[in-house]
Amino acid sequence: MFKIxxxxxxxxxxxxxxxxxxxxxxxxxxxxxxxTLEKLDNPKGVGxxxxxxxxxxxxxxxxxQDVIEPVINPTLLxxxxxxxxxxxxxxxxxxxxxxxxxxxxxxxxxxxIRISYFTLEGKRIEKEFKMPESIIIQHEMDHLSxxxxxxxxxxxxxxxxxxxxxx
Numbered sequence: 606m607f608k609i610x611x612x613x614x615x616x617x618x619x620x621x622x623x624x625x626x627x628x629x630x631x632x633x634x635x636x637x638x639x640x641t642l643e644k645l646d647n648p649k650g651v652g653x654x655x656x657x658x659x660x661x662x663x664x665x666x667x668x669x670q671d672v673i674e675p676v677i678n679p680t681l682l683x684x685x686x687x688x689x690x691x692x693x694x695x696x697x698x699x700x701x702x703x704x705x706x707x708x709x710x711x712x713x714x715x716x717x718i719r720i721s722y723f724t725l726e727g728k729r730i731e732k733e734f735k736m737p738e739s740i741i742i743q744h745e746m747d748h749l750s751x752x753x754x755x756x757x758x759x760x761x762x763x764x765x766x767x768x769x770x771x772x
Contacts, residue, residue, distance in 0.1 A: 607641040607658035609703045612753070616656050617704055621663040621749040623678050627727035631662070635675045635725055638666045642673055650703050652741045654748035657704050665745035669738055677723040679746055682731065684715035689736070699766065700744065700754050710758040710765040714740045 610616055624631055634655070642653045652667035666675050699709035719733040720742065734742055744754055758765055 606644055607637055609641075609645075609653075610657055610659050611704050611706060614659075614704075616659055616661070617748070617753060618751045619656065619661065620751045621654070621656055622661050623663045624723070627677060627723055627725065631664070631677065632725060634660060634662065635664060635666065635677075638664070639673045639675065642666055642668070645703065648701065648703070651737075652745045653703065654745045656748055656751075663749050665742075665749065667738065667741045667745055675725050676720070676742070676745070677725070679720045679722040679742070679749070681718060681746065682721055683719040683733075685717040687716050688713040689716050700740070700758075702744070702754050704748075705753060705755060707768045708755065708765060709768065710754065711763040712754055712758050713761055713763075714743045718742060720746075 638653055638655070638658060641658065642650050645653075650668075652665060654665040655662045663678050664675065665679070666673050668674075700712045700714075701709040716739060717733065717735045718739045719731060721729060721731045723729050747754065747757065755765065757763075
């Protein structure tokens with residue numbers, strides 16, 4: 606299991622490098638990232654980018670309903686014009702990050718996106734995602750660019766909340 610890198614680690618601010626080939630080394634990294642995400646419980650993670658575990662590859666894994674899906678070298682192809690704070694209908698979901706523990710905030714994200722990426726089998730595919738997966742993917746793609754959700758939150762003048770034990 607990988608250890609989660611937290612702020613202020615400089616690797617979280619460095620853009621990731623594209624994967625040249627989906628070989629056994631990359632498959633091993635993805636397998637360990639999936640295991641790490643599966644075991645995270647407090648809080649339960651919904652996505653994990655390679656730089657969050659100290660690696661510089663353009664890889665992330667995310668929960669797509671009940672399955673953890675790997676994404677290698679993603680490219681955003683399209684996004685809806687509509688943005689939202691609402692991840693689930695009739696509620697505002699606070700966005701958080703395993704690398705910024707105990708802080709949550711309101712961030713506007715696109716409701717729908719289409720990305721192109723490589724699968725673990727090395728096949729390039731295009732896929733469209735809607736909420737909540739589109740929100741998770743945007744968050745993880747920000748990580749791969751060296752950005753954190755708090756950067757977007759500050760730019761949008763959103764609210765940031767700190768969770769403290771017993772409160």
